[in-house]
Amino acid sequence: MKATAIYLAALFSTALAGLTFAQENPLATDTGIINPDAAAKAFPKRGFSPYAGRNYPARVLWGDQHVHTGWSVDAGAFGNTLGPEEALRFARGEEVMSSLGEPAKLSRPLDWVAVTDHSDAAGVIFEIRDGNPVLMADPLGKRWHDLMASGEGVQAASEMIAAQSNNKIPPAMKDPKLALSVWEKNTSIMEKYNEPGRFTAFIGYEWTSNAGGGDNLHRNVIYRDGKDKADKAIPMTTFDSENPEDLWTWMANWEKSTGGSLLAIPHNGNLSNGRMFALHTFLGNPLTREWAETRARWEPMYEVTQIKGDGETQPSLSPTDEFANFEKWDQANLAGVPKEPGMLEREYARRALQEGLKLEQTLGVNPFKFGLAGSTDSHTALTTAEEDNFFGKHTGVEPTPGRWEHSVIKTEQVNVKGWQMSASGYTGVWATENTREAIWDALKRKEAYSTTGPRMTVRFFGGWDFDAKDAQTRMPAEAGYAKGIPMGGDLQRAPEGKAPTFLAAALKDPISGNLDRIQIIKGWVDAEGGLHEKVYDVAWSGDRKPGADGKLPPVGDTVDVENAVWTNTIGSPELIVAWKDPDFNPSLRAFYYVRVIEIPTPRWTAYDQKRFGIKMPENVPMTVTERAYTSPIWYTPEG
Structure with a gap:
């Protein structure tokens, strides 16, 4: 579940970024398949420097x-x-x-x-x-x-x-x-x-x-x-x-x-x-x-x-x-x-x-x-x-x-x-x-995401052919854009026999908590108009395994509330995964977005309690699980 540091360093410092094109992936045909000619133009043959000629952003x-x-x-x-x-x-x-x-x-x-x-x-x-x-x-x-x-x-x-x-x-x-x-x-x-x-x-x-x-x-x-x-x-x-x-x-x-x-x-x-x-x-x-x-x-x-x-x-x-x-x-x-x-x-x-x-x-x-x-x-x-x-x-x-x-x-x-x-x-x-x-253009095309405060780096791509190798390559962003679309984009008309695949990655804020897990939130509407949702744990820290109920055990808690401190002895500094929707129905509209959860850390109330030497009631929360939410990727049966 966890990528090596060298892969994730490459992932965020150089490669994981977004093309400044239209909201829908310009490399895709009207069937959602990548157009090789368009891909060749977007990712031209490079000389010695792998970063020269890049036409996508390199940092958030x-x-x-x-x-x-x-x-x-x-x-x-x-x-x-x-x-x-x-x-x-x-x-x-x-x-x-x-x-x-x-x-x-x-x-x-x-x-x-x-x-x-x-x-x-x-x-x-x-x-x-x-x-x-x-x-x-x-x-x-x-x-x-x-x-x-x-x-x-x-x-x-x-x-x-x-x-x-x-x-x-x-x-x-x-x-x-x-x-x-x-x-x-x-x-x-x-x-x-x-x-x-x-x-x-x-x-x-x-x-x-x-x-x-x-x-x-x-x-x-x-x-x-x-x-x-x-x-x-x-x-x-x-x-x-x-x-x-x-x-x-x-x-x-x-x-x-x-x-x-x-x-x-x-x-x-x-x-x-x-x-x-x-x-x-x-x-x-x-x-x-x-x-x-x-x-x-x-x-x-x-x-x-x-x-x-x-x-x-x-x-x-x-x-x-x-x-x-x-x-x-x-x-x-x-x-x-x-x-x-x-x-x-x-x-x-x-x-x-x-x-x-x-x-x-x-x-x-x-x-x-x-x-x-x-x-x-x-x-x-x-x-x-x-x-x-x-x-x-x-x-x-x-x-x-x-x-x-x-x-x-x-x-x-x-x-x-x-x-x-x-x-x-x-x-x-x-x-x-x-x-x-x-920046305005990125907001317009929804290539943006929210956090509750920490500056964790998050990327999210959707397509039809992502696999485990895409989560371990030296330049995963190129796989992301050559094979799919970024957050805020659209997938249309699933190719015969295929389900959508996603590349999701997160790197912790250097001065905040380690990461507990990456989740993909799916929402869809059935043929009768009923609304549905499901939360998938797709990458997580440690060697935890989902229980019989499908739930992942909690990551733990290292917060010392009295002193308003914690340790990063649990969780992971980075997570990356290629994931395929196991419940896909090509005839139903759906959306997917990533939610990244940190390990528990002290809440501002804990810092106030320590700094001012006061005691708050039991009902006042002292810890927080900070998080990030990406913009969704949508799937539409027709297009």
Whole structure:
């Protein structure tokens, strides 16, 4: 199950990477068989150096496509005094001072980041804090100013979210002149810090639909282009509309008028009270082919993990998945409105991927054909996703002895505590170079994956002819691309008598835990429209063997909670496998994605308990099994 170090070094340092072609493998014919002539062009005969002339990326680029600064209304109300410049300096590896006066620095710089402050009243929060007379003339503006002045920024932020959700924001906060001024300043900062080849600063914003008084339908809008095009229109706000379809229309109009390119990344379906992946439109109408095509076009990625909970799956939806109950926020929507039965089915990525297969059968298009990204959604301007360096969701829960018991969401019926925050996550992108264009293109074609924080290197290919030798060759990426497609791609019309095969590989983060196992998650829809899933353990550390129930024994646990340390005496630094689907039915639509599980390591709560000399209750988790989720590979019977 375990590859040698020399093979894996080759796998990740030189060979395992992705072609910057279209989403579907350009080497394949319409039957899914590789075209030899195309392969010869993609992998030309080389001279002495095996790396000269490569036309695919050689390393993963790490980033965060979702971070807020004090320019966001809620972040500013919570007390964040840092702006976009501090966020960018921090992301690229510099030391900055947090809003509470704590020196902060990443263990390693990120390669790229998107500062996505809320477009609704961006920058206005500083005017409220400073007592702008125009805003003070409105009772709500005056109240929020007073709350922040008295240290009640969390209450002020909660009231602002409610007011925005119910369209009761003071008119002065919607002033388009102010919005344009803030936007142009924002794009100038992004241009200042964008350094092609070294560090990418994306222009972006968050469109923050809290429909129905708190149902989270938020999207991050990411620009491929620079200031010259971005400044041609101010970002869309929910003052204009809370309907995602109107956002897609805005994006289409912007692209048409500027010649630029946009994509949107939704997040936190777990806080949408069943609306993120609803099987009807925002207005309650039946889904149509046009709607499905539009959503699939504009939303190629979904943010599957972040501070406000993990969104892969949920125990009630995946009862046989032993790793399904991970970092869950399942009580309510963003405003604390409790969930009702049936809502969870429309909130999680794996179920949505299954529903997408079913919708494709009836609509002809899969609207939920998305890759899987990770992010922090930090409102501190600090993109921290490591357990021992976690600065929390917002300034109110930056590191202090009592942050674990702070209420993040609190109503009469719901109380989400600070300890439930998840120190997550990042997005790994396979791109040919560190530029806006190359990284954006990789996101668009879904050649990207999410992690809950560790920077483990993961590759995933699908095809019809992978075998054990492909997991042991000197240049496995060439086998991957010559014989198949990368994550985010499509397999179509199985050749007679063949089942799909996959090449999956993972290399640990050098400063994180060893690897427990690689799993391949399969979802499919049967001939009657029934939804199915199965989790396959395909590679694992040690000499464990599955039991009679098919389950692999646990890897063990070396965490010393009292001292917040662990040892890598269990697990493996690398895993690689070629695997063939043993249950393949060529007539049924399916998807496959990789989930990599680390050995247990200390959770941020254990680090806080040790550093601050405190004791948390028994119900507070002290360990975490970090993980990665790749974008899927889809199989379609016709094509």
